[in-house]
Amino acid sequence: MYKKDRDSKDTGAKRGRDRDEDSRYDADMEDAMDDGGGRRGRKFSSSNKKKSCRFTAGEEDINNISYKNPRFLSTFMTEHGKIVPRRVTGNCAFVQRKLTTEIKRARQLALLGFVAIGPNASY
Amino acid sequence: MATAKLPGYETTFITKIDLSDDGLKTLKDRLIAVIGNFGGEVIYQEDWGKRKFAFPIQKETRGQYTHIVYTGSRGVVAELERNLRLHESNLRFMTVNLAKEFSAEVYTKELGAGTAMKREERGATPEGAIAAPAAAPAASTSTSFNQ
Structure with missing residues (x-):
């Protein structure tokens, strides 16, 4: 009798927690979709497509990731100058690490900004 | 290129735009002389021209970029950067290691x-x-x- 009660309570609590997690995932998914699709959104999207790294897939040349190409690097930054996480871009860890290094190098040479400095910023 | 492989480096430095072409050339010659002293040579040199900065450096908004790729034995980078630091028109520089055996x-x-x-x-x-x-x-x- 007691045991049964406890069991039912447990499952109830569990269900509640699951629901919480679900709602959190939903929020994440919405965030990711705002940024143009993300990995977490995949879990709930019907298309079930996985983002693969465009550099290792051969769509882009990995040698282009260089501080000498600030305009290319800026495609991996937000308009405020932040580095876009790989959860959004779908880059693999190796590429993301390289990208981060090169963006930081470009920042040192004032080719890219640390923050957006207004409408006159040309990059 | 020498038989023993030396490490390779690339340095980009930014000078003020009011530095004359002659002034830039003397600076470059000086750096090349430094590289020569360390048994290296300039492999590649490129002028990126005048560019607008993403943010002001020492109250300047534009600068002249020069990029050199070179080899040299131990200490060449330190000496090169010391020379750049002493130069009054130099705004900023950055050196990247390319390879240990270039x-x-x-x-x-x-x-x-x-x-x-x-x-x-x-x-x-x-x-x-x-x-x-x-x-x-x-x-x-x-x-x-x-x-």
């Missing part, structure tokens, strides 16, 4: 892929964009000095 041949071979985008960035012909992916398979064989 091969000039491989570098010049890969140069086509590396500089293509840069030309595009400077607003020249968009040919670079087409040339870059074509040169990619050859370049992928040795990305060692690309860090």
Whole structure:
């Protein structure tokens, strides 16, 4: 009798927690979709497509990731100058690490900004 | 290139735009002399021209970029950077290690892929964009000095 009660309570609590997690995932998914699709959104999207790294897939040349190409690097930054996480871009860890290094190098040479400095910023 | 392989470096430095062409040339000659003293040589040199900064440096909004790729024995970077620091028109510099055993041949071979985008960035012909992916398979064989 007691045991049964406890069991039912447990499952109830569990269900509640699951629901919480679900709602959190939903929020994440919405965030990711705002940024143009993300990995977490995949879990709930019907298309079930996985983002693969465009550099290792051969769509882009990995040698282009260089501080000498600030305009290319800026495609991996937000308009405020932040580095876009790989959860959004779908880059693999190796590429993301390289990208981060090169963006930081470009920042040192004032080719890219640390923050957006207004409408006159040309990059 | 010498028989014993020396490490390779690339340094980009920014000078004030009011530095005359002659002044820039004397600075470059001085740096080349320093590299020569350390048994190295300049493999590649490029002028990126005058560029607008993403943020002001020492109250300047534009600067003249110069990029050199060179080899040299131990201490060459320290001496080169010391010379740059002493120069009054120098705003900023950055050195990147390329390889511990630098091969000039491989570098010049890969140069086509590396500089293509840069030309595009400077607003020249968009040919670079087409040339870059074509040169990619050859370049992928040795990305060692690309860090």
